[in-house]
Amino acid sequence: MSQQQPAATGVVMTLVSHPQFKTQLTHGPSGSAFATEAPRDNGGTGGSFSPTDLVGAALMSCAVTTMHLFASREGIALGEIRARVEKRMTPPPRRIGELVLDIQMPAGLSAEHRARLEQVGRECPVARSLHPDVKLPLSFSYPD
Numbered sequence: 461m462s463q464q465q466p467a468a469t470g471v472v473m474t475l476v477s478h479p480q481f482k483t484q485l486t487h488g489p490s491g492s493a494f495a496t497e498a499p500r501d502n503g504g505t506g507g508s509f510s511p512t513d514l515v516g517a518a519l520m521s522c523a524v525t526t527m528h529l530f531a532s533r534e535g536i537a538l539g540e541i542r543a544r545v546e547k548r549m550t551p552p553p554r555r556i557g558e559l560v561l562d563i564q565m566p567a568g569l570s571a572e573h574r575a576r577l578e579q580v581g582r583e584c585p586v587a588r589s590l591h592p593d594v595k596l597p598l599s600f601s602y603p604d
């Protein structure tokens with residue numbers, strides 16, 4: 461008897477490279493697009509996200525989105541969340557060494573909801589996909 465595997469969500473994205481370390485990325489299903497560029501310290505102008513910036517942005521977005529999805533399923537009135545991520549690179553050979561994430565949560569959450577939402581945020585798919593050598597200090601703050 462075979463076990464049924466979950467359906468893969470194969471989203472196709474495309475990339476076109478441009479001079480001076482720039483790319484234009486397009487999301488296949490929606491057609492939305494954005495640009496990336498090498499960072500200043502690696503020959504770019506710093507005019508847009510670098511590829512490694514996107515990893516930090518993906519972590520931040522995934523943690524917050526996952527918490528909102530959980531809150532919706534559980535009937536928790538979550539409200540607005542704000543987040544900040546600081547990407548820290550290692551010395552050569554360059555790689556992301558640390559993504560320091562601070563999530564500012566809304567008021568009015570019970571201790572039980574806070575604990576569960578924090579767990580969900582820490583275990584989002586992007587966090588689980590990153591190499592274990594990448595440090596992921598994650599803090600949550602709540603209004604008084």
